[in-house]
Amino acid sequence: MKLSNRITSMQESPIRKLVPIAEKAKKNGKKVYHLNIGQPDIKTPKFFFDAVKNFDEEVLAYSFSQGIPELINSFTKYYNDYGIDFKPEDILVTNGGSEAILFTLLAVCDDGDEVLIPEPFYTNYNGFGREIGVKVKPITTKAEDGFHLPKKEEIEKLISPKTKAILLSNPGNPTGAIYTKEEVYMLGDIAKENDLFIVADEVYREFIYDGFDYISFGEVAEIEDRVVITDSISKRYSACGARIGCIASKNKTLIKQILKLCQGRLCVPTIEQVGAAALTNVTKDYFDKVVAEYKNRRDVVYNALKQMDGVLCEKPHGAFYIIAKLPVDDAEKFVVWLLEEFDLDNETVMFAPAEGFYATEGLGRDEVRMSYVLKEEDLKRAMEILAEGLKAYPGRK
Numbered sequence: 001m002k003l004s005n006r007i008t009s010m011q012e013s014p015i016r017k018l019v020p021i022a023e024k025a026k027k028n029g030k031k032v033y034h035l036n037i038g039q040p041d042i043k044t045p046k047f048f049f050d051a052v053k054n055f056d057e058e059v060l061a062y063s064f065s066q067g068i069p070e071l072i073n074s075f076t077k078y079y080n081d082y083g084i085d086f087k088p089e090d091i092l093v094t095n096g097g098s099e100a101i102l103f104t105l106l107a108v109c110d111d112g113d114e115v116l117i118p119e120p121f122y123t124n125y126n127g128f129g130r131e132i133g134v135k136v137k138p139i140t141t142k143a144e145d146g147f148h149l150p151k152k153e154e155i156e157k158l159i160s161p162k163t164k165a166i167l168l169s170n171p172g173n174p175t176g177a178i179y180t181k182e183e184v185y186m187l188g189d190i191a192k193e194n195d196l197f198i199v200a201d202e203v204y205r206e207f208i209y210d211g212f213d214y215i216s217f218g219e220v221a222e223i224e225d226r227v228v229i230t231d232s233i234s235k236r237y238s239a240c241g242a243r244i245g246c247i248a249s250k251n252k253t254l255i256k257q258i259l260k261l262c263q264g265r266l267c268v269p270t271i272e273q274v275g276a277a278a279l280t281n282v283t284k285d286y287f288d289k290v291v292a293e294y295k296n297r298r299d300v301v302y303n304a305l306k307q308m309d310g311v312l313c314e315k316p317h318g319a320f321y322i323i324a325k326l327p328v329d330d331a332e333k334f335v336v337w338l339l340e341e342f343d344l345d346n347e348t349v350m351f352a353p354a355e356g357f358y359a360t361e362g363l364g365r366d367e368v369r370m371s372y373v374l375k376e377e378d379l380k381r382a383m384e385i386l387a388e389g390l391k392a393y394p395g396r397k
Helices: 019-027 046-053 069-081 096-108 123-131 152-156 181-194 252-264 270-281 284-306 331-340 376-392
Strands: 031-034 091-094 114-119 135-140 163-169 197-201 227-232 245-248 321-325 347-350 367-371
Touching: 019 031, 019 331, 031 376, 046 270, 069 091, 069 245, 069 270, 091 096, 091 252, 096 123, 096 163, 096 197, 096 227, 096 245, 096 252, 114 123, 123 135, 152 181, 163 181, 181 197, 284 321, 284 376, 331 347, 331 367, 331 376, 347 376
Parallel strands: 031 347, 114 135, 114 163, 163 197, 197 227
Antiparallel strands: 091 245, 227 245, 321 367
C-alpha cells in the first residue's frame, strides 16, 4: 500500500537516525560518548520533582487545553523578569518547543507557502515544514562570518508572494550564534515591510558566553503583533523529558486560532505541568553556575578542535553546540565508521552529521554538530578519540 508523500518526503532526524548503529556498538561492548544530541547532564532542579511528589489528587484529570493557570503564570513571571510584558492570555502551553513550532507554522502558513530560515538550522524546522506542505527557503550563513546574517538586501531577494514568516533560533542551534541587536531589528524591519511573522525559537536564552549582549524578539515593541516566541523548559532547566514548552505572542487573533489546535490534542500532561510550574522558584545563581559550567565545556571542545590538523570551526558564543568542518570525504560515513569500525581502548564517540541541518544541497557534507553537554573529563576523552579517529579514517581528505 502507498503511504503519503507527506510522510515519505519528510527527512529522518540526522540527530537520531544513527542511534541504532550506536546501540549496536554498545551491545558489542564499546563505550560511546554521545555528542550527537542536546541532552544535558546537568541535574534538573529539585523544585520540579518535589512538586510532582506532592501532587495529591484522587483523579488524574484533563487539564485546560491552554495549560494550567499555575504554569501560565510561571511563564509570565519568567518573561517579566526579562522585561517582556506577556499576560496570561498571551501564552499557550505546549508539548515541548517542537509542538510550539509545529502549531505556529500550521497557524500562519497554508500548503505551498514559504518560510525563510537561516541555515544551518534545527532539523525539525525542515521536517515540520515538509509535514504540512511548507517550503523552507534557506538564508545561507557561513562559519567564517560566525554564522551571522547576510545583508538586508540579500535576505529580501528570497521573499516571494508565498513567503509568510521568518523562523530562526536565537541563540542558534546548531551554530551557537547569537544575533546582534542590529540583526534583530533588521529582521523586524523586513517583517514589517513585507507583512511577515517572525517565529523566534528562544529556548537557549540563558546560555550566553563571553559577555555577548542578547536581545529577545519579544523586546521589540514595533513588531510585537507579528512576533511569536516558541519556548521550552527542556534545556533551560535540564528537563527534556518533561516535554513542556509554550507559545507566547501578543497577537491575540493568532493565539485564539492556535488554541483550536491545543483543543484538538486536548491537553499537555497534567503532572508535568505541575512540576514545571514550580520551576519559577529557581534562582539566578542556578543559571550562573550552569552557564559557567557550559562555558568551560565549550572551551574544552573548541580548544581541542583548534589543535586538530584540518579541522575548521568558529567559537560559538551561545547555546551548547558547535559546528566543525572535518577533513573527511563524508561526515555521515565518518560518524558511522567511528561507531562500527573504530575505537580507542574500546571507546568511541558519536556526532550528528551536519548535512541534515542545511536545506541547500551539498552544504554541510563534511561538517558535524557537536553538543558539549557531557562533563569535562568525558569531553576531553571524546576529543582524544576524535583526533585519533581523524588520523586513522581511510576517507580523510
